Amino acid sequence: MSACLFPPRRRGQFLYPGDEIRDVPGRDPRQAARVALDSPTKAAIEVGRTRLAVTAGVFVIAFLVIAVRLVNLMALSDGRAHETADAALPAAQAVVQRGDVLDRNGVVLATNLPTVNLYADARQVHDPDDTAARLVSVLPDIPFETARARLASGRSFVYLRRNLTPREQDLVNRLGLPGLEFEAAERRVFPQGRLAAHVLGATDVDNRGIAGIERAFDDRLGTDNRPLRLSLDIRVQHAVREVLAEAVDRFQALAGAAMVMDARTGELLALVSLPDYEPERFGAAPSEARFNRATLGVYEMGSTFKLVNTALGLEVGGYRLTDGFDASHPLRMAGFRIKDFHAQGRWLSIPEILVHSSNIGSGKMALSVGGERQKAFLDRLGLLSPVSIELPEAGVPLYPETWRPINTVTISYGHGIAVTPLHLVTATAALVNGGVLRAPTLLRRGSGAPPGGRRVLSVETSDKMRQLMRMVVEEGTGGKADVPGYLVGGKTGTAEKANGGGYRAKALLPSFVAAFPMDAPRYVVLAMLDEPKGLPETHGFATAGWNAAPTAGAIIARVAPLLGVTPRPAIDGPPDGVRLAVAGGGPGLGEGAIGGPPR
């Protein structure tokens, strides 16, 4: 084989390349040149030969370089084949142009769905009347006149209808009319309907957020396709909404609001404001349905503020639970007589002031602490600044410019200052969770250590507040909120709604703020009703103990098993010191306590 391909070299005359055609002087051109040693011809030939060799070498090197480069590019692909392929085929493109919104367990609350829009190229429409008539026959919700006018407009692009279903698209396609075209589009849908309407908000026809989370995170949802995970738990949200809707219906209230907050992290698990709306039909909803009462509406919250006032007395005023004030006579101030709704007509200890919801006692306690320190304490609890929540609907508290003594007294029992219900829930969470105020949030926090908050109360004061809140439910106005096993603690509040300069006695705003379980509070619950009516079974009363408290209790009974809170056998009441103070009365201490608070 090798002998065939490479035959043995034939020995013959030595010829330089090119010698065959060279015209050597004095020779026959056919005859091979013979070169004498040491002749000029020989030297010239040597030079030519060297040049040829060098040139050939250069070419060989060049071709080798090209060959190596080719092998590198094609066989070894220069290490960039994957990048090149990836660049040529952008895989895993986002399905839609706007990110999803999920609840804390991953349930889809808002998402974009691909749809088609129907438009017309009116220049290609032959007979607008006929086309419009046929189109209306398959899409009856388009008025004939509108369709005809648009088809006859002569414009190259005019929308006929947005967001066709696949069936409608098929029907229009089957018409086979020239000039009707489809355009790929997207539509924001809210699969859970009105369940979390006030949290999610709404989008306009171009899928831009116009309310709620959709508006607050409009840029984020539009640019980043990763889903946005909220702190809401849709099961809790449903239970809360259902219970609240039942209460609003039963007590014929104008509206209602309810919230469930994780007391340790500030995450809102449920936020309901009734009446609510279908997010997809936001524009058609009446304004009272669009109004978010939980975060935007500011209300004088009434006696639930006595929780804050009691914490003020214990933390800033330095009172002990055995201290108290005389509530036997109405408090006269600046032309007002401040009375008690559940009047006891005697000296009351601080726990009794809270349990019997005494306006007189609260007012005297606030006066003895002082207006400046009261204002500073409310500010520390975040009750004087706009609520910090990831919603554009964030309410701004209303409070007097100049803090007079009469303001100090009324604010002690929750009148003369208007805050959002979310303010109160946030402050209550700080009162019961050991004294750390954490900003409320609608976004799910990562697992692990709770976020850093701001210490606003000592741990001891928080312990006392938990005992007091439990007592209100065990012995006071909040009895109907109790759920056996869950150690519910809370406070009722029945505010009279302001009307111009005065208050309307018949228009009440009862609320109940609760936390459970009180030995280690996990969740804070608020229920608020707007102008509920008295019923025969509530003996005609429309105060919080008869409507808001049982509503909060029903919410806790529904929600606690969902949240995995184990019911526990009831503890044996508060410590002896508290109980003695409640039982004792101690008339001698009353007036003295007002003059100089014990340090």
Added chain:
Amino acid sequence: MIRGIAIVWGGLVLALATGLFLLKYEVIALEDDLAALTGAIAADREAIHVLRAEWSYLSEPAYLERLVGSHLDLVPVGPERMTTLAALPFRPVARPDAPAPLAPRVLNPGQVDAIPLPGRKPMTAPRPLATLVTLPLHPSRGRP
């Protein structure tokens, strides 16, 4: 020599040309496969996206509750139905001198949420209660 090399090169060129030809058509076929796969993946991803929205729509709590109300006897679990294993009482041990009357047994007797329990096995030996006491998951909690 020259002819041999030429033949070698010629063969190489032919082989290369054939190889390239085959390679080109293989690449075209693979690109078609790739385009089909990419299209299928995109279609599946879109279907998954739509189905996730539909799943959320169909598992809306209010809708499920209506369905449960019309087809099942389930009610929300109340706190009175939650307890821990450790809190469950053991069966009281009968005295040997008292022949136990086999009364119907219920959990939470006299309450609205009373739950009937399975009846006892017929007494065949004097010690079935003792064996029952040792049955629970935590034998150390069993009392004599």
